[in-house]
Amino acid sequence: MPTLKKILIANRGEIACRIQRTAQALGYRTVAVFSDADAESLHVQIADEAVNIGPAAVQHSYLNIPAILDAARRTGADAIHPGYGFLSENAEFALACQCADITFIGPSPEAIELMGSKRLSKLAMLEAGVPCIKGYQGAEQDDATLSREAERIGYPLMIKASAGGGGRGMRLVQHAEDLLEQLRTARSEALHGFGNDELILEQALIDPRHVEVQLFGDHHGHLIYLGERDCSIQRRHQKVIEEAPCPIMTADLRQAMGEAALKAGRAVNYVGAGTVEFLLDARGQFYFLEMNTRLQVEHPVTELITGLDLVAWQLRVAEGLPLPLSQEQVQLTGHAMEVRLYAEDPARNFLPQTGRIAAWQPALQEGVRIDHGLSEGQAVSPFYDSMLGKIIAHGATREEARRKLLRAVQDSVLLGVQSNQRLLAGLLDHPQFIEGQFSTGFIPAWFSDHPCLQPHVPDAKELAIAAAFFYQAATLAHPVALAGWRNNASVPLNYRIGLEEQEWPVQLQAMRGEPYQIEVSAQVFELNVLACDGRWATLEINGIRQHYAYRMEAGQLWLWTRPGGLHLLDRTQTLIAGGTRVTSGTLKAPMDGAIVDVLVAEGSPVSKGQLLVVLEAMKMEHPLKSGIDGVLKRLQVQVGDQVKNRQILLEVE
Known part of the structure; x- marks a missing residue:
């Protein structure tokens, strides 16, 4: 096995900064890669070397395998850490690293390929004896087959992109008459996001907990689990708060879920850091959801309760060394909790936000860790995920961790872009959350009319x-x-x-x-x-x-x-406007982004609520609909156009 000297991080933002922190502390040299949009980013500034790999669009930069491998060759990097997102679960990339004689810090291409397909991984888990939820994971993908299988499964059900993650290509379908439209949008989002429009269907569990188990394996056949994390607080199928351990976990349930996760890992001879995700119902029954063959966003909570550095373990395993602990030696101490800081407007259905960071001062204190990639003056662009960083706290008890985290969220200064901080504070301070009584339906159930989901009006x-x-x-x-x-x-x-x-x-x-x-x-x-x-x-x-x-x-x-x-x-010196239009047929872009679909033509009649244009920004598709009945008078965009926030897209008369 190799002795590593220089590590290229094929990622950006807070995860690239976090990996560099450990790698540099252990004496490795680091190489950052960056797009044109990220030239002044923090992960570029703290690296030993940095290489521009292309334009802002991910297809031409962070997903550009030849450009990343060329950057490794030019800088003499002998290993690549993919972080999470982008190419982290791309079997082709892992194989390309092998062929270039560069160590890929992650599992084998075969494990990535199998577990990266929700369809194939579920088949493998059924064969391995891992509990799975009722669904359809067949190869036939036509509408007729999926409609027939949906009737067999029953409603409500979930549509999921087989190659997906982070909520992309995922739809909850309550009624049969909604299935075909939801299949279309899920396919489109999956194809744009992952280059693969294959879907699976699953019975929808109503308000389960989302609990995941951290796995770690080495090249010597050792595979252990490092406790679990509860990731149930979610919005739009994306995690908002994660904690470890799960508030309702028992020793017997932890062992059962851990052993099921080990079965999943052994089925693919897993090496490195990985996570097996489960849905846990009110009866204590759990079901396989997916396996992530990479480091997770929420890995810090596991690090804080185990006292381990999982990135350091990744580097150790990549060099062929055995795991430093056996299963019996793993100890969980205290409680850790993490929130994800997003550039989004919760009052506008969590619409992603762009802009320039006017001020950023994280509230560091004893027991608080903040992973971020922010610096003042930095632009938050529409090209990447809207997550800005994570605020994490550790305490002797769950309540101590929660209290520390709430203070850190309240005191971390972020100006210039709208964020979800008011929502995070509201969640952490909610009585149900304080008691640990929540599920994946927590935000819809308790926060539909909460003040933190209303526009922030100055008092x-x-x-x-x-x-x-x-x-x-x-x-x-x-x-x-x-x-x-x-x-x-x-x-x-x-x-x-x-x-x-x-x-x-x-x-x-x-x-x-x-x-x-x-x-x-x-x-x-x-x-x-x-x-x-x-x-x-x-x-x-x-x-x-x-x-x-x-x-x-x-x-x-x-x-x-x-x-x-x-x-x-x-506005003291500003002239008072004479009046405003009561209604408008002008459709403007709600944020910077790219037009991925135009469903109307000039001169065509449109009705109020009709889908006109689909905008993609920050890894999500945003359907834009007409506000009035009328005729499309002027269309000013086409598929592929990059548009700015508030730019006029079309006008209905």
């Missing part, structure tokens, strides 16, 4: 703070005209503070040497600005001191009021 105190910041900025720009030297200083200044389409009046009175008197919605605030340096301000509001992160630029204020940011505008 009176936040508007008062904004007015004080805008006044301070004007004072610095025009020190004579303001700051108490006005002839009519006793007359309040009238501000109009805006957020998107909304606007609020605020009155501020500033007398030299005295606190600001600020009135908002019949509430009066006495506000002292004790210190501000362009990044942090210390304010005393009605006798209470607090610290606020902020950034200001040309009448714009990014204000951090835990646990979320506000982008507020000073």
Whole structure:
């Protein structure tokens, strides 16, 4: 087996940074690869060497096998770590590394190919005696066969992309009349996402827990499991919160699930880090879901309760060394919990967000770990997954871990892009979650009308703070005209503070040497600005001191009021609009992305709610529908076009 010296990480963002951290600490040299969109990214900055592998689109960069292998050859890298996502579960890539005499840090191409197909892996698991849920995993993929099999399985059922993951190509079908449309969209998403439109059908378990077992194998025939993780808190079939151990786990159930996972691993002679995922119902019965032949996003919670570095284990196994522990030596200590930080707007059906990071300051403290790839000024582009990083906490008990994590989520400053931090804080603070009583249906059941899923509207105190910041900025720009030297200083200044389409009046009175008197919605605030340096301000509001992160630029204020940011505008000098259109047939892009389907032509009649265009952004397809009945007057895009947020796509008259 090889002795490794230099490792190329065929990935980006937080996982590339995380792998480099361990590799560099162990003395290995690292090579980063990056697309044009990621030239200034953190994973590029911390690498020993970095190579541009192509344009922003993943097909031309992070999925470009020849370009990645060429980068390894040019830099002399003798190993490639694929991270997760992209090529991490691509058997062709693992085989290409072998052929190029480069160590692939992962399992064999054969194991990747088998377990990467939900259809073939389920057949293999049935043969190995692993409990599986009722479904169809046959080779016949025509609509008639799938419709017939769906009737046999019964509704509700799940459609899943055989080569898929992360919720792509996955649809829940409640009624037979919805099946054909859902098959079409699942196939399309699977083909665009994985280059394979093969599907499987499975009986839908209602509100199960999603529990997975961490496997690790070496080249000497040793295979062990490192406890389990509960990943039940999900939105759109993507995990949001993960924890270890599972809150309802018993010793007998852990052993049964661990042994089933070992059966799955032995069926493919598994080597390296892998995860066997199960659905666990209310009766304590569990069923095979899939096997991920890579490191998982949520691996830090396993690391924190075992005291192990799983990336270090991956490197050790890749060099041919045996696992350092036997099954009997594995110990689980305390509790760990992780949240995924996404650039998305939960109030708009979790719509992915793009923009530029105006401020980022992770709230590190004892027992808290934050894996990220962010730096201030960095652009969040539409080309990649919307996950920005992970915040993880460890404690002696589940409650201690939860409490630490909640504080870290509330105190981590992120400005410039909309994120899911308010949702994360709401989830962590919900009584049902605190009690450990939840399932995969937790968010739909408990958060359909929760305030953290509503638009973040500034309250009176936040508007008062904004007015004080805008006044301070004007004072610095025009020190004579303001700051108490006005002839009519006793007359309040009238501000109009805006957020998107909304606007609020605020009155501020500033007398030299005295606190600001600020009135908002019949509430009066006495506000002292004790210190501000362009990044942090210390304010005393009605006798209470607090610290606020902020950034200001040309009448714009990014204000951090835990646990979320506000982008507020000073519209005091802006002319008031004369009126707005009540209805509009103009369809605009909700974010940056690529047009993958156009289902209408100019001159054709359309009806309200009709699907017109499909936009792909951040690894998901977003159907765009008409808001009115009418005729398509003008179509301004075609398949393959890259579009910007708010760009006009078409007009219906």
